[in-house]
Amino acid sequence: MKASEIRELLKLLDQPDIISFAGGIPDPSLFPVEAAKAATNAALSDPAKAAQALQYSISEGYVPLRRWIAAHMGRLGVACTIDNILITNGSQQALDFLAKVMISPGDTALVTAPTYLGALQAFNGYEPRYDTLKIDGGNATPASYAEAAKAAGGRVKFAYVVPDFANPSGETMDVAARDKLIDLAEDLDAAIIEDTAYEALRFEGEALPTILSLDIARHGHIDATRTIYCGTFSKTLAPGYRVGWVCAAAPIIQKLVLVKQASDLHSSTINQMIMHGIAEAAYDTQVEAAKALYKGRRDALLAALAREMPAGVEWTKPEGGLFVWVTLPEHIDGAELLARAIAEERVAFVPGAAFYATETRKNTLRLNFSSPTIPQIETGIARLAALIRRM
Amino acid sequence: MKASEIRELLKLLDQPDIISFAGGIPDPSLFPVEAAKAATNAALSDPAKAAQALQYSISEGYVPLRRWIAAHMGRLGVACTIDNILITNGSQQALDFLAKVMISPGDTALVTAPTYLGALQAFNGYEPRYDTLKIDGGNATPASYAEAAKAAGGRVKFAYVVPDFANPSGETMDVAARDKLIDLAEDLDAAIIEDTAYEALRFEGEALPTILSLDIARHGHIDATRTIYCGTFSKTLAPGYRVGWVCAAAPIIQKLVLVKQASDLHSSTINQMIMHGIAEAAYDTQVEAAKALYKGRRDALLAALAREMPAGVEWTKPEGGLFVWVTLPEHIDGAELLARAIAEERVAFVPGAAFYATETRKNTLRLNFSSPTIPQIETGIARLAALIRRM
Known part of the structure; x- marks a missing residue:
């Protein structure tokens, strides 16, 4: 997936019925x-x-x-x-x-x-x-x-x-x-x-x-x-x-x-x-507020992944930041999953292939947890897991 | 003169007794x-x-x-x-x-x-x-x-x-x-x-x-x-x-x-x-205000140059902008003139040599008229002309 395609994808964030794990941007409610x-x-x-x-x-x-x-x-x-x-x-x-x-x-x-x-x-x-x-x-x-x-x-x-x-x-x-x-x-x-x-x-x-x-x-x-x-x-x-x-x-x-x-x-x-x-x-109060908000969302995301994902799906457990990295079973291409996730489940994320400079692992994807709310995270991961089970 | 030397020069603008034609920046009194x-x-x-x-x-x-x-x-x-x-x-x-x-x-x-x-x-x-x-x-x-x-x-x-x-x-x-x-x-x-x-x-x-x-x-x-x-x-x-x-x-x-x-x-x-x-x-009122201020200063600069400069010194007559370009007699190097102008007359400008990509004409200099006031322009050009006459 090229940068231009990711840009197209990001435009979907404006569609209110899409649950998006595709972003990488701060929650604007935190802005000082x-x-x-x-x-x-x-x-x-x-x-x-x-x-x-x-x-x-x-x-x-x-x-x-x-x-x-x-x-x-x-x-x-x-x-x-x-x-x-x-x-x-x-x-x-x-x-x-x-x-x-x-x-x-x-x-x-x-x-x-x-x-x-x-x-x-x-x-x-x-x-x-x-x-x-x-x-x-x-x-x-x-x-x-x-x-x-x-x-x-x-x-x-x-x-x-x-x-x-x-x-x-x-x-x-x-x-x-x-x-x-x-x-x-x-x-x-x-x-x-x-x-x-x-x-x-x-x-x-x-x-x-x-x-x-x-x-x-x-x-x-x-x-x-x-x-x-x-x-x-x-x-x-x-x-x-x-x-x-x-x-x-x-x-x-x-x-x-x-x-x-x-x-x-x-x-x-x-x-x-x-x-x-x-x-x-x-500075300090902003950082504390961001950590509190994002920690809650990360916890919800890790819990939803553990609850929903089928065997063969693995993910990282970050101690901070904005992202979880998911490795799918070898037969699932992240870009194909994205196309179906948007069409069938109204869920978006960034396929992992774009993040490799040399050899690419296509069965990967990036989930952002700074933008979706906890209810969106729970619904979105349940939908994504259901789709993965069908593939 | 290298960019680093011009940067050193520009630091002189903070010295209140220097009359500077060296800048190229707007007059902050115009800021909206x-x-x-x-x-x-x-x-x-x-x-x-x-x-x-x-x-x-x-x-x-x-x-x-x-x-x-x-x-x-x-x-x-x-x-x-x-x-x-x-x-x-x-x-x-x-x-x-x-x-x-x-x-x-x-x-x-x-x-x-x-x-x-x-x-x-x-x-x-x-x-x-x-x-x-x-x-x-x-x-x-x-x-x-x-x-x-x-x-x-x-x-x-x-x-x-x-x-x-x-x-x-x-x-x-x-x-x-x-x-x-x-x-x-x-x-x-x-x-x-x-x-x-x-x-x-x-x-x-x-x-x-x-x-x-x-x-x-x-x-x-x-x-x-x-x-x-x-x-x-x-x-x-x-x-x-x-x-x-x-x-x-x-x-x-x-x-x-x-x-x-x-x-x-x-x-x-x-x-x-x-x-x-x-x-x-x-936009329009800002542009009108800038033109009025800078036109007055350009007029003062061109009049002072005509009044003060000895024969053999030439300059452009811009219909706008911020700068007049001066060509000195061949024997005067703009960088040497600057050093003496600062030391002897407390006047600054940018020597022309820096503005050439290939062959350089050293007997040139740039005068800015957006920053100095009309009295500064009149005093500064009189001092600069007196120095040029001595060279």
Whole structure:
């Protein structure tokens, strides 16, 4: 299934009788509208601030927001300054910039199977070769990765991971896997792109150290690390402002600032000021509210799957995030299931094939639990399970 | 002078005793703060609208804004629909996307000498070869451009122009030059990138037809044209929201939508809603106010140059926009003049050398008249002229 087909599919979300597990977007009931109004008023009611808010600004990003983010990164075990922070238009733009800086046609990007579709879309424009990153080690060695990359006419430039509650798998890398990934990247002299879109949305269990913090622990200082942390407010506060960030070694940030300047000069000045205001006023309460809402929906989804699905269907048990990944019996193609699910059961999801860079497993699908309500989840999974039994 | 040095220079603008002609930014006294407040309230006070404003949205851009722009383009002689419009983060992002889509390393981009520095920064990431576009014809032929491009290992992919009150030259292409450019592009089977950042800021004289409208007149329909119009609200309403657009043949827009999606998903939803509200409420009055303010400053600048500058100094007489281009006697280097102007006279400007893609004319400089006040213009030019007389 192509991106264009998924786009067509997403249009179905507007049909009120479709129960959709296809999205990947926050529940808008969580949006911090009052904090947004207050922050906007603060930016526009003072003439000097308004003159700044509506004007061009520096490519690095609004200093008070970068200061807030640097302190936030400190709470995640990443000692850094504003010189380690670049503001981007969501983390999607960071992925685009990183591929632009690192990938020449024929270079290799290591990605998991499955991986985030939007990352593949960002990387594809720079014509990488993909190789499969095995989070649990598997049997690939640094030498085997390097040799395959060389044979393809380039080298391994980075490994891309979503370490917490990944999109689409819902899975989390344990500390050993994170450490092994740093070993691999060091052996390959490659970067690690750590996409933390869902990291804040942990419903249970201990938070794990970020890969960047483990890299700092090895090398003593962020400026000696190879891990590039991509953060975003899209899943915790609101995606409509398009504010995310990169946190990395200062020399990497300096390169990315030039890319940012060439690409769109800077992220919206007023949006950065507003996001700073919202973060100051409401970050923790927003995150708590999101976790409470999504945990209830995840619990309902896992319970419904256990109750309804026939033998031979398996799924992940995410400790957070927005997604559960389902593996069907080999004979069921997720795309065919989707066509029938919409026609016969008025249920939608994203077939899994789109999330693979190389070899595809068609008997997979992604279920989102941030958008459907608990009654919709229960009805939708019962209907989907009934259809699977008929196939 | 490198971009990094110009950035250092721009930091001087914060020093209150410097009279700066170095900027290229709107006067913040013009910003539509009340309209921005009203549009923000409209977006956030209705819960359904707020849920839309703070959410993800489609890559093409907010439909009511694209509808407003399509009607605006109609007033500029460009019959089009929303399928011909993509919203970008200012026109800078459009330049980046167009180079990404069209340029492979070694392909040729035709640019004027001088040309917009930000365009060169956007294009450089894709490693074009540059050749000089002679607006007035000159002695280059389509065959000579094509042969030189082929010898460099690619072909001419586009010609980039700022047809009205160009940055940095202040010059405007007449209708004959616009028609000749279409001829050339057709001979070369190349695109035309029409950057109209300053088009709305005409102080006097008749508005000239856009290149896109001339292209439509030849071919009967926008979808049969090769001209890609890049528009922005940055100079007419406010740059801080980062909202611009591309207007072009639908097949070109469809390609760019995929680039937009891969690059940053979409421009800020709420900013597009706010910009639509401001444009509906205040576009014409904002443009009139900007023209009145900047015309007064341009008049003061041209009068001061005529009054103060010694023989051997020449400058353009722009009918609009933000910039006057000055050519010094051959023995004066603009960068050396800048260093002395700051040290001895507390006056800043941008040396001209940065604006050349290929052969550089160092005895040039760009003067901005949108930021300094009339008394600053009069004092600043008198000081600069006194320094030039000493060199």
